[in-house]
Amino acid sequence: MYTYTPSARLARKHLAVAISLGLISLAAHAETTTETESTTLDTVVVEQKKLTPSETAKTRLREIPGGASVVSGDELEKGRAAPQDIFAYQPGVFVQNVGGNDGIHVSIRGSGILSNVGNMPLGIKYLVDGLPLTGPGGASYELFEPLGLEHTEVLRGANAFEYGALSLGGAVNFVSRSGLTNPGTRLHYEGGSFGYHKSQIATGGVVGDADYYVNVTESRRDGFQEQTFKKSEGFSSNFGYRFSPNLETRLYLRYREEYHEASGALTRTQLRDDRKQTSAAFRIGRNLVDKYGSFQVGSRTTWQIDDSSSLEFGVGYYKLPQRLNTYSASPSTSDYRDLSTSLRYQRHDELFGLDSDTTLGWFRTTQTTGRTDTYRRNADGSLTRTKYNRYKGSEDNVLALGNSLGLTPTVKLQSGLSAIQVKRDVSIEQSAAAINAGHSASVDYDKWSLAPRLGVTWQATPELQLFANVSRSLNPAATWQYSPSTYATNLNYVKPLEDQKANTVEFGLRATGDGYDASLAIYRAWVKNELLTVELAPATGTTAALTSAFNGSPTIHQGIEAGLTNTLWAGGGDQVLLRQAYTFNDFRFRDDSVFGSNQLPGVPRHYYQAELRYEQAGGFSAGLNLTAASSYYVDFANTFKANGYALLGARLGYTPNKQWSLFLDLTNLTDKTYASGTATVYNAQGKDTAVFYPGDGRAAVAGVSYTF
Template sequence: MANRELTLAAFGSALLSLAPLTASAADSTEKRLQTVTVQAAKATPVQAAKAELDEVPGGTSLVTQADVEKGRAATLEDTLAFQPGVYAQAAGGNDAIKISIRGSGANTSPGYFREGTKFLFDGLALTGAGGTPYELLDTQGLSYTEVLRGANAFEFGALSLGGAINFVTHSGLTAPGTRIKLEGGSFGWQKQTLSSGGAVDNADYFVSIDNARRDGYQDFTLAKAQGLVSNFGYRFSPKLQTRLFVRYREEYHENSATLTRAQLKDNPKQSNAATEGARADSTKRGSTWVGSKTTYTFDDDATLVAGLVYHNYPQILSRQSTINPNYWDWRDINYSLKYNRNDQLFGLPSATSIGWSSTEHIRSGVRTYRGDKDLGVLQKQVEYDGSFDHVFTLGNELGLSDNLYLNTGLSAIEIKRDVNVTYSDRANSSGLPSHYQYDQWKLAPRIGLRYYLTPDIQLFANASRSIDPPSSWSSSGSGVTSNYAKPLLPQAANTVEFGIRGTQGVFDGSLALYKSWIKDELLTVQVLAATPTTAQVNSTANASPTVHQGVEAGLTTRLWQGANGDLLSWRQAYTLNDFHYENDPLFRKNELPGLPKHVYQGELNYQFASGFYAGVNVRSVSSTAVDYANTFYAPSYTLWGARFGYDDPGRRWQVYLDLKNLTDEHYATAIQPVYNANGQDTAALYPGDGFGAFTGIAYNF
């Protein structure tokens, strides 16, 4: 939203020319009308981003970090709460959380790279051909978060079923001054953050450093991390400006162990022998993400935005294990170019965008070892160098009338996967070569409409196609190729969506209904049947056709507002996840495991005009299928919580108390999908935290 200014000097001059000359004027007592300037309040970056999201004909939402930090902000589970259609749950309290939008990446468990959703920082890609590493997906330095579901993420060149999540960093303009924040609470959780920002002439800066540790609720779930976030901006002229973003993070965590339903009910704090024996842990030795974004504005107000990212994210998995420790070396180069212009098309207002983005492995691979903790003996080696995703986008918004807008777009993606098993201590029995390439172009069109019933209420509809390439490591993780039937193919889906959003009186909300018909969804599939001498082999592979459909509803209601500004509000979010096979030869129309069918969240909050606030909240989740055969389910649960705090109206200091799981419910926060549990109580449930109390205080100066 641009700053709008109206100068009335000419109007004043016209009035003067019409005024009759009087004797007093002749006597030099003339009164001259001064120049009057009427200027609308400049929109904040958050307001501008919200206005842009409202122009997308589909499901979107925006989360301000200031609202999140009225309570604990330990992981993205806290940031993405109350977002319809988004499932974000931590296991073990670390950053390796399960994130799914509209069932994207349903097959993955916590601890793996995220798949099915594109993640960005400030519009620059974090996600690469290998998926999304999670250690940088923390809450540090964020101003706000944009969530664009499905094809509504077209602007970012995101073609995934889940769409995109864009994290926007504070700048020296949005977070001036110095801030110290100290937090702590149950399960040994503690976090310290120091940030500073400011502006000097045409430059601004923001730098934040943090240190965090959590001993864990479940046994053997220690997590610790420290990192840096910075944002430097410089304005060369009104037409040219640039920004440099740097993110660095080190992290170590022990993996949460999966439990049976009986173990979960009896003692969710316990681990299991297999996890303890394997010493399952993850060491992020230092992940670096450096991004640059430069914007040039032409004389006709068209813009050209160029982005470049270098991403280095090495990791060691199961370092202490004597079974299968392995070292992953990942280095990506990501670049983007986008041109936007506004003009007339067929005499109608038109906005056109042309974009190009690329994410490519310039050095990637895994080496597995046996022996001591120094990783001394080579066992296997796989390389993925040269794998990439290139995306070209062409989009247009056409104003058909004052109330009706048509959005069209076409994306083309080139997917290349280069897998090379350079060494293995075991024979390749997969039926696939040890080195193979997949290189193909795919098209993804979209069309959308939005119609304004009133200036504040709009209807929207869209139809789109999404493409989800398999991650580079899916075909061969740490040795010979694991897919016995054929190389993995990209997952493709056709989606339709209808909805409404807006504000009316005391209500502010949105409702979206969607349905996706998916071909070649990446799921766990039986690739070799059992024989009298061997067990069946299950692996990630392309499944038979599936359907993802659901309802995403969010509503905030102002229940009461006092004359002094006190406000009682009720915030709600509901998600219906109906994900199932279309007609699988084995599982018929079974629902897909790993995600609950119903999720409801609500919060009743009282905000005092003085800055104090108090609220109670609830999260209710239905039972969740654990296996594709639907013979075993995780139990449903309901969690109650409460938040209290004080935000100084002068923004000098803040304090909060956040109480989680007040009834100390034993529940499964996430699921490790199983092919067929045969009705047995299987160890596939990640335990959620018990009752916890968390507090924090921040001081700004």
């Protein structure tokens, strides 16, 4: 069976050279040997380059019949290392950032399109080293530290099937460096505009059958907009041990603290007149987010049972505490603790005489502790609790069976079926607002659903692969979305929250050859009960903003995701590269009784990123980059828009050897005034509404790394 991979192509080249050398050597000896002389051929050594973990991941993801990509940690660290930079140049991905802190809002194919900016990210399953960060309450963004990553896998939509991720947005898997792949010690420092600095010390190595990697980071930023100070510190580590050639395990530890002030949204007029200001309500309320000790511990053990089968077991425990608005009139606290387990069995054999790869997986995350408390600050400074929600016992449970069948040497049929249990156990012990008639103070939701998947890949030529798939996805509501304030609304959609489901058709291609790497995916999803969030009332000096989660009427998500990296010129070890990523988003209601076919707000229809870079053989590089977004609506009624924008940037780098690396990253060179994120309202009625969060002005960040 022929399967094309970059390593296979390299091996064929070496084999061709070896055969040629062997024939030449045989001919030479034939001319000079006599009948009494024995012929001895020279030894020819055939070497095959060992793939890096990033390259191995790219090869593996080529087998997926849909949109998937890999972000190299080495490429990421060529410039500023902020969480939003992980997702740069990724088709289908749109990132919003408020105030320059770590609380980014990531939307893939519109999943989680309207989850609150800076809150627990929704609509995407996040993992670290294959262990889930996302639980019944969502994911905690402060653990998205980019320094110390080997690579990041971005699997869009149901293409994240292997991780038990069945959301419309798919999955993001952050893969850490290890002592096996990154021995030695690395010192890194970067700093620049708006009082920003970030430092790292990391060390790894191998001791006998064990290896280790420890990564410590800290950062601080005074901020561009008023009241956007941010600081964070923490560490990540992993320790591996090989008991035998067939049995190995790895332990993961991760801890992080993150604190940032929260600035208020502005009107378009305020944004134009003074983009550094904040709203009066936030200035008075002193809103902030304090993640004072997020913790993760987990392990993965792999047993290679025989040449054809393997078993992998993973377990993780997470503690995610948080304080909000500590000094305001309505402070609150929350505490989530999750326990996750996963079991994956893989086997290679024959089915109907055809090559077959089968995977059987079980993925479960249980919220062992979950609560939110909200208080009212009295005139004498004392606190009175006004709201208390408990979420203990909620869980997500997935059983998945998948198969890849080689119909021909170049055509593979991939099928799968998942059974998903969503359980939500929510108790409203105390309510700040009256619960609407017909709604209970408790939620006991327990439902099983099926999600099938069918896909095909065709390796038309060694350079061109075509793919197509049809799948079903499911997004459950987060536990904290079940809240009395959810019911205290004037929306027409008010009802108990249900799982969001979607049927998706996708097709596209991958093309890789000398000097180019391209991808294209086109998809259409029919979504039912889409989980949406809307701001009904803005924050004031004494109250937080009133937001509501609800299931919308049927919607359509469709789009185009295109990526291309190609070498425009090469000579003498120098080269000029062009990297591009384009996303077209068309998300809209489907015959809604109020909004008809209105577009869903919050995400631009067109989003484009490009970088033109010169790389010199001696280690110098220089590049110009562009990020452009079209305008988009900020309300469901489609009466008011955020303006489009185009941002120019530049990056210089110098890596003279494997020890030293330097860079200068320049952003927003034209000092463009724009909104890097927006809130969403129900109906702006065409009026200038305070929903815009200003993006950073012109900025420069310089960095240096030393490895020994």
